[in-house]
Amino acid sequence: MKCDRCEAVIPENDEREFNGQTICEDCYMTVLSPAKACDPWAAYCAKSFSEKTDSGTNLTEVQARILQILEQTGGVDQQELAKRLALPVEDFERDLAALRHMEKLRAEMRDGRKVICLW
Ligand SMILES: [Zn+2]
Structure with a gap:
């Protein structure tokens, strides 16, 4: 059956x-x-x-904050992001990579600058 x-x-x-x-x-x-x-x-x-x-x-607090910042700004470069997070770039580079892997953000060239923005 x-x-x-x-x-x-x-x-x-x-x-x-x-x-x-x-x-x-x-x-x-x-x-x-x-x-x-x-x-x-x-x-x-x-x-x-x-x-x-x-x-x-499963986002870490830093990852959630990064996404929030990108949402508010529409995209910033790493230095600006470091300033807004109040963290050195090395401290959140892994979070950026993880978020990129999740396709939540991507890097984009704007006026010769590398800008990170939401996917
Ligand atoms: Zn069935």
Whole structure:
């Protein structure tokens, strides 16, 4: 017996009827709670959603401040950023790299100066 929704093999006696379909227990839970409906990729959606949330909440305080400054200024060079953070450039270079890796910011040439701005 196969699930009509996700095509998973349903163990005997575990099949459920819904709208004339034979579905597995997982799908049955999903159709009964439409708020979570993302089926048949429910697990996948939940995962990618939590990944997104994580990258938003895992910022260090310095990283969050950098993004805030860039948002307010529309982009500054490293020296200006150091001044606003009140930190030496070496102290937040790693945060910049991390943020760049997360595609939250990028470097841009403006009038021959390297300016850091939001992605
Ligand atoms: Zn199913």
